[in-house]
Amino acid sequence: MNALNKTATPVVGLNVPAAVGMSLEEVQTPALIIDLDAFERNVKRMRRFAEEMGVRHRAHAKTHKSADIALIQMELGGAVGVCCQKVSEAEAIVAGGVRDVLVSNQVVDPVKIDRLAQLAGRARTLVCVDDLGNVDDLSKAVQRHGTTIECLVEIDCGAGRCGVQWGEPVIDLARKITAAPGLEFSGLQAYQGAAQHVHDYGERKAKIEAAISQVAATVAMLNMEGLECKIVGGAGTGSYYFEGTSGVYNELQCGSYIFMDADYQRVRDEDGDFIHAFENSLFIWTSIMSKTKAGKAICDAGLKAQSVDSGLPVIYGRDDVEYIKCSDEHGVIADPGNVLKLNNKLKLVPGHCDPTCNVYDWYVGIRDSKVECLWPVTARGMAY
Numbered sequence: 001m002n003a004l005n006k007t008a009t010p011v012v013g014l015n016v017p018a019a020v021g022m023s024l025e026e027v028q029t030p031a032l033i034i035d036l037d038a039f040e041r042n043v044k045r046m047r048r049f050a051e052e053m054g055v056r057h058r059a060h061a062k063t064h065k066s067a068d069i070a071l072i073q074m075e076l077g078g079a080v081g082v083c084c085q086k087v088s089e090a091e092a093i094v095a096g097g098v099r100d101v102l103v104s105n106q107v108v109d110p111v112k113i114d115r116l117a118q119l120a121g122r123a124r125t126l127v128c129v130d131d132l133g134n135v136d137d138l139s140k141a142v143q144r145h146g147t148t149i150e151c152l153v154e155i156d157c158g159a160g161r162c163g164v165q166w167g168e169p170v171i172d173l174a175r176k177i178t179a180a181p182g183l184e185f186s187g188l189q190a191y192q193g194a195a196q197h198v199h200d201y202g203e204r205k206a207k208i209e210a211a212i213s214q215v216a217a218t219v220a221m222l223n224m225e226g227l228e229c230k231i232v233g234g235a236g237t238g239s240y241y242f243e244g245t246s247g248v249y250n251e252l253q254c255g256s257y258i259f260m261d262a263d264y265q266r267v268r269d270e271d272g273d274f275i276h277a278f279e280n281s282l283f284i285w286t287s288i289m290s291k292t293k294a295g296k297a298i299c300d301a302g303l304k305a306q307s308v309d310s311g312l313p314v315i316y317g318r319d320d321v322e323y324i325k326c327s328d329e330h331g332v333i334a335d336p337g338n339v340l341k342l343n344n345k346l347k348l349v350p351g352h353c354d355p356t357c358n359v360y361d362w363y364v365g366i367r368d369s370k371v372e373c374l375w376p377v378t379a380r381g382m383a384y
Contacts, residue, residue, distance in 0.1 A: 018364045022371045025345065029287040030301040032360040033347070034259075036367045038281035042258050043077040045278060050252060053244035056080045058102060058233065060255030063354050065089060065379035066363065067096020069258065074098070081124070083253050087112045088382035094123045096378050102126040102152070102233070104189060104253065106162055108134050112384065113141045120147035126231075128154040128189045130164050135176045135183065142182030150186040151177045152231060155218060157211035159193040166214040167221060174227045187231035190215045191253060196238035197310070199266045208242040216248045238267050238275065258282075261353040263310040283316060283347035284356070285364070286331065288340050297321070297340040299331040301348060307355035313348035323348060 010016040017031035027033065050057040059073040061082040070093055073079040081100025084090040090101045100123060107116050107127055119125050120142060129135060129151045142149050153173045156163030164170060170188070177185040195207040211234075219229050233251040235243035237260075243249040256264055259282035269275050286301035303326050306313060313323050313331075320339060325332040331348075333340065350356040357363075358380060365373035 015361075016374060017362055018371045018374065020371050020373065024285075024366055024369045024371070027285055027364055027371065029285050029345065030305040031285045031364050032357065032362065033283050033285045033364045033366050035279075035281045035283070036365045036372060038279040039258060039365075040072075040076065042260070042278050042281055043073060045276065046254060046257050047076070047078040049241070049276065050078065050244065053241075055244050055249060056251045058083055058100075058251050058253050059258075060104070060236070060253050061093050061098075061379070062089070063255035063259065064357055064363075065092075065377050065382070066357075066375050067093050067098060067378040068373075068375040069363075070096070070098050073258070080251070083255075084379075086383055087116050087119070088384040089379040090125070091115065091119055092379035092382050094119060098123065100124045102128075102253075104128055104191070104233075106130060106134065106154070108137070110137070113137055114144075117141035117145045117147055117149065120149050121145060124150070126150040126152060126186060128152050128162070129173060129177065130154045130156075130162055132173060132176055135173065135180050139180035139183050148182055148184060150184045152187050152189040152233065153177070153185070154189040155215065157190045157192050157214050157234075158195065158207055159191070161193065163189070166218045170218050171221055171225060171227070174222060175225070178227065185227060187229035187233065188215060188218065189233055190249070191234035191236065192239065193236065196236040197263055197267060198238070199268060201268055201270050201272075204239060204267070205242060208239045212243065212246045212248055216246075219248060237264060237278070241269075241276065256353055259353045259357075260349075261310070261356075262312075262314040262349045262351045264353075265314070265349070280316060280349050282350065282353055282357075284313060284350055286346050286348055288333075288342055288344045288346070291335075291340060291342055294338060295334065295336050297333045297335045297344075299323075299333055299346065300329065301331045302326045302329045304328055304359065305331075305356075306348070306350050306359070307352045309355065310352035313350050316347040316349050318346070321346075 059079040154163035198204040290298035
C-alpha cells in the first residue's frame, strides 16, 4: 500500500493539507476548503425548500463523494438518502454509514451487477433501468445473494443520454420489473440534466415543463396499469423549484446546492437573482508563488487543481484581480494594480464543483478562520 495514502500517519504538507486548529493562513495550498457556516446554511435552505414544497430530497453524492457530507445532508438537511453515479461510489458511501442509496445510472456489467446485489444486503439499494435484458441480469444476481433491489425506470426527458422514451416503453419495463424475482418496481427516474445550467430562466423553465408533461402522462399510464410510482425522482440545483412544485415529482436529487460554483452563479431565477440564495461555500485555496512580471501574478492552482470544463474559476470577493489562464501547475492572474505579493492567498470559486472535488483527497472545513475538521473525499477515484 502506498505509504502516502489517506490511511497513513497524517503529515501536513505531505499527505494532508492541514490539521485541526490551524489558522486558514497555515493551510497548505492548493487545498479544497469549505466555509462551514455557508455550507450549513445551504443544507438547511434546501431542507426548508423541500418541506415547503411537500417533497422528499435525496441528495446527490456525486457532487462531493464524501460520506461525512452525505450524513450531514441526511441529519441536518433531512435528506431521505443519497444518489450515487457508480456502484463503487455507492459502496464507499454505504461503508461510511449511509443506509439508503440510489445508483442513479445504469448498471449492466456482470461484475458491477454482482457487487450491486451484494450491496443490497447492507443498505436499501435502488438502481435505474432502461433495458429489458438488464432486468433479467439484475434479477439473477439478487436471487444468488438473497437480496432485493428497487428499480426506477429511467425516462429520457430531454438530456439525450440514458433512458427510454416516455409512454409504452416505460410500461413494458415496469411490467417486467414487477414480475422479476428479487426486484421491485419503485417508480421513475426523470432527470433533465441538460437543463440544469441553462442560464436563462425562461428557457430553463420551458425545458423542465416539457419533461414534467412527459412524466405526468407516463405516471397516469402506469396508474391505469395498476403500477404505483412510489418515487418520481429527478431535479437538480438548477431546476428543483419547477419539479418540486409540479405535483408530479415527489423526490428531488440536488447536489451542487451545498457548494455552488462559478457556472451556477450564472443561472438566474425569475427575478434575475442568483438561484434561491444558495451561497458559495467551496473554494480552492491558492497561493501566489511568482510575481516577476508587471500586471501579472502566478498562483499554484492550475489544471491539476480543478476542472475547467465549465470555465475558469472566479476569484472570490475580489474585482481588482482576475484568473485568466492556467496550465498544469500554474494559474495566471491578471493583476493590473500590482497589488498581489508572494504568498498572498486567494479563494477561487471553481467553474464546476463536481469534477473539481474529485481531484482532491481532503476537504478542509473552516469556521472563524480556523480549521475545524478534515473530511476525506471518501469515494475519490471510485469510478467503477
